[in-house]
Amino acid sequence: MVEIAPPKSLSTFQLQLRRFRSNRLAMLSVAVLALITLACFFGPFFFPFTGEDADFDYINAPIDFGSAHWFGTDDFGRDLLVRVLEGGRVSLTIGFLGAATAGFIGVLYGAVAGYAGGRADRMMMRAVEVLYGFPYVILVILLSLLFGGGNVALFAAIVFTLWLTPAVIVRAQAQSLARREFVEAARAGGMTARQIVLEHIVPNCISVVIVYGSLLVPEVILSESFLSFLGIGIKEPQASWGNLIQTGTAAMGTDLRLLLLPGTLLALVLFCLNFIADGLRDAFDPNDR
């Protein structure tokens, strides 16, 4: 008997993945982002002090790779590098978790509205439109005041305002899917609406969601650092890129280091996320060039 090798065929997803892999800028961004993420999450463990420990022998120490504090300390004697890494941990966690949560809510909402159609859809979308008309940043600030400040409040406020875009996009997709034959067949086969939404509508929206979800991550990170910069988000002594940059601006006349280190890292992460999002869009969305 002759073994017949199965024809080597690639699924759409594998093709998309391959297209993404061939995008050098996007792959480089993935590598840099992974490196920064690793450094932020594990880097602080290699130092004998935390970002909140004050070292009174080294107050406002300059950059000195020979000493214990590579990038020096701030005016409380806290190690700048460790603070920046710890701040990155907060920013990245909120960024990815926030985008995932907002995406999740948006996908479900949009899928239900798009599949249900008719009156329910109109009501649900009217609510989204009303929320869309709000000035986004103002809403985040109001909500983080309502939730009393702190990390969780910040997170909730950002998610609450960012689920709208995925909802609208998925709803459009779901609407066209709901009219397709395989959904019709599923309905005829006795699947409940709930099963159809979860097993047919949502999986078929995934590639759109990945593309737009990847744009959410930089947006969440930007919102977080923006609010922390204004003093409304994450507050001292806990470090975040936003409030570190704020501290840096206060001292920039004499010492740029405090501004440049967190600022560069934030910009670098945003660069990477934008390039990755671009790469994903090119790979997953054939309509777009």
Added chain:
Amino acid sequence: MLRFVGKRVWEGALTLAALVTLTFFVMRLAPGGPFSRNRKISPEILEHIKATFHLDEPVWQQFGRYVWGLMHFDFGPSTRFRDYSVGDLIASGLPYSLTIGFWAVVIASMVGIALGIAGALRRNTPTDYLAGVVGVIGIAVPIFVIGPLFQVIFALKLNWLPVGGSDQGWRSLVLPIVVLSLPNIAYISRLTRGSMIETMRENYVRTARAKGIGPRRTLIVHTLKGALLPVIAYLGPATAGIITGSILIETVFAVPGIGRHFVDAALNRDYPLVMGITLLYGGLLILFNILTDLVRGWLDPRVRSDG
């Protein structure tokens, strides 16, 4: 067309009503009031303060009073700045914010569209790459990082312009305007480039060329008109970006505009001021979205019918 306008205005009014209700109740529910300080206030004085600001009435009555005031363009008194009403504070800050926002939009549109066209016409040349780099930087580097850097370079090192404030006339406004326009230059140039490339492939552009219309005229009259539609559609959301930006810009450059007032009010829990500015921003945003829709509907008949 009239129906289209009516629908948009109705939706805007609905959004504004929801915004009024939401901000009012969010502000009432938020922990800590404007008068909860560390310092102990005697109960009689607290009673008096509450009576002055009508905080002793039932919530629905306060809400009614607030809405009634709004209908008469009365935003109520500020709880932090005695002797000033919210309207006074907004009126004092608005000229700064509007000046900065207006010029930022103008500069961003002009530079952004020019960069986008240049990139589209000279694809994959150094011009295109330069425009691309500007675009990426403008999108990825937040203005609260660029702003301080510009302050260090142009104010502290080169001494060309003041670091901030508002006491040097137009000179103090240059840096805020430039920094605020950067992210919008980035978005607009990207948008223009993409839609220019798409429009240049359109049949009607090819027809125009085939009819013997010169390249310059085709570009300006035919391609540009079609290509600018998405850019105009973006100007509505751009207003939102300008609002966001103005909050940051005014904080970074210490400009006494309404964005700065808003942050101070939020930090001090001056609820009437927070609400007043929120409504102003919301109203502006809604107004600009409607205007954008109208201009688009006027330029492109397809928009009017899509509901």
